[in-house]
Amino acid sequence: MKESIIIWGIGDRTKMYLDNQFFADCNIKGYVDSVKAGTVFLGKKVCNPSELPELMTDTDYLIICNRFFSEIYDSCLKMGLKREQVIFTDWIDEQFVKYDMDVIQSIEPKLVRELELNRYKLIEMNEKDPIDDIRQIGRGTYAAPTYMSDYFRYRSFEYMAEIIEEDRIDGAVAELGVFRGDFSALVNQKFPDRKLYLFDTFEGFDQEEIDKESKLGRCDDKFAQYHTNTSVERMLDNLPFPNQSIVCKGLFPESVTEAAEKEAYAFVSIDVDFENSILEGLKFFYPRLSEGGVIFLHDYNSAFLGGVKAAVRRYEELLGRKLKKVPFADRAGTLVIIK
Numbered sequence: 211m212k213e214s215i216i217i218w219g220i221g222d223r224t225k226m227y228l229d230n231q232f233f234a235d236c237n238i239k240g241y242v243d244s245v246k247a248g249t250v251f252l253g254k255k256v257c258n259p260s261e262l263p264e265l266m267t268d269t270d271y272l273i274i275c276n277r278f279f280s281e282i283y284d285s286c287l288k289m290g291l292k293r294e295q296v297i298f299t300d301w302i303d304e305q306f307v308k309y310d311m312d313v314i315q316s317i318e319p320k321l322v323r324e325l326e327l328n329r330y331k332l333i334e335m336n337e338k339d340p341i342d343d344i345r346q347i348g349r350g351t352y353a354a355p356t357y358m359s360d361y362f363r364y365r366s367f368e369y370m371a372e373i374i375e376e377d378r379i380d381g382a383v384a385e386l387g388v389f390r391g392d393f394s395a396l397v398n399q400k401f402p403d404r405k406l407y408l409f410d411t412f413e414g415f416d417q418e419e420i421d422k423e424s425k426l427g428r429c430d431d432k433f434a435q436y437h438t439n440t441s442v443e444r445m446l447d448n449l450p451f452p453n454q455s456i457v458c459k460g461l462f463p464e465s466v467t468e469a470a471e472k473e474a475y476a477f478v479s480i481d482v483d484f485e486n487s488i489l490e491g492l493k494f495f496y497p498r499l500s501e502g503g504v505i506f507l508h509d510y511n512s513a514f515l516g517g518v519k520a521a522v523r524r525y526e527e528l529l530g531r532k533l534k535k536v537p538f539a540d541r542a543g544t545l546v547i548i549k
């Protein structure tokens with residue numbers, strides 16, 4: 211029996227799928243679009259999302275073909291749709307979309323192949339990748355969508371780590387702003403012989419800082435809430451060499467230990483999103499950075515997190531001179547600071 215589907219989104223992605231005859235064997239009952247509701251698309255009325263609970267009572271799946279898939283997913287569940295009915299057509303967290311990929315495989319296997327190709331299309335961006343035996347990105351655990359979603363950041367870090375090792379830059383490594391340890395896992399992998407200091411509340415941002423940043427339009431409830439969903443145990447599970455890690459749980463800089471204070475650092479990732487915490491991070495780590503050591507400051511050219519640049523400006527004023535800065539054109543515009 212043909213599966214019945216409704217497609218959310220009538221933009222370029224849906225057009226491309228339909229031009230390629232995807233879902234040709236399904237019974238496409240209609241389309242939903244919050245912006246273009248009321249119009250007609252391929253001979254069918256485009257419905258408003260609010261009509262979905264009724265439309266879905268005798269429909270098998272809602273197929274999300276829109277880049278705001280995560281917001282759409284949340285609103286579908288709020289409307290009372292069942293998780294089993296709401297299907298992603300994006301590679302996000304592998305486990306989470308496994309169910310979706312199984313459904314698409316059963317109703318339109320061509321689309322799964324297309325998604326796989328898209329997922330890996332950046333892997334070969336560097337011509338050396340296919341012959342690079344020490345590369346992590348694109349292999350095993352590091353082929354996860356998290357890494358592929360920001361190839362330039364992760365792959366550039368790999369190269370940076372190799373230089374730090376070759377040039378024998380002294381010191382421990384650290385991340386301030388660890389969350390679930392996605393980036394820390396790669397730092398740990400590339401520096402298996404170095405101590406890895408991990409600073410995070412593992413409970414999300416400081417409420418005072420959330421309030422302050424929200425007033426400046428650099429944070430919202432969803433962003434703040436999302437970052438509470440982690441724990442030390444969950445993060446440690448992610449690390450290939452957890453024995454090398456020193457977890458400093460709590461609000462930075464109060465969480466700094468005597469041992470962390472005495473260290474020199476060869477590499478530090480600062481990824482705490484908000485101005486004051488970043489400034490505190492620069493104040494602590496930059497003076498302790500070894501000659502030739504490197505800081506990756508995430509989100510420097512983010513459209514949303516304006517506090518990152520402000521913190522750098524404030525730190526340069528305190529320092530009385532400019533830092534040596536190299537901007538990356540990765541997803542959120544990482545700034546590389548080299549001492």
Ligand SMILES: C[S@@+](CC[C@H](N)C(=O)[O-])C[C@H]1O[C@@H](n2cnc3c(N)ncnc32)[C@H](O)[C@@H]1O
Nearest residue numbers: 387388389392393410411414461462481482487
């Ligand atoms: C964007 S997430 C880090 C993501 C992580 N680097 C990764 O690659 O997956 C930001 C993290 O910074 C933490 N954070 C922000 N300000 C902090 C502070 N002052 N002290 C400790 N942790 C902080 C938050 O709890 C959150 O987990």
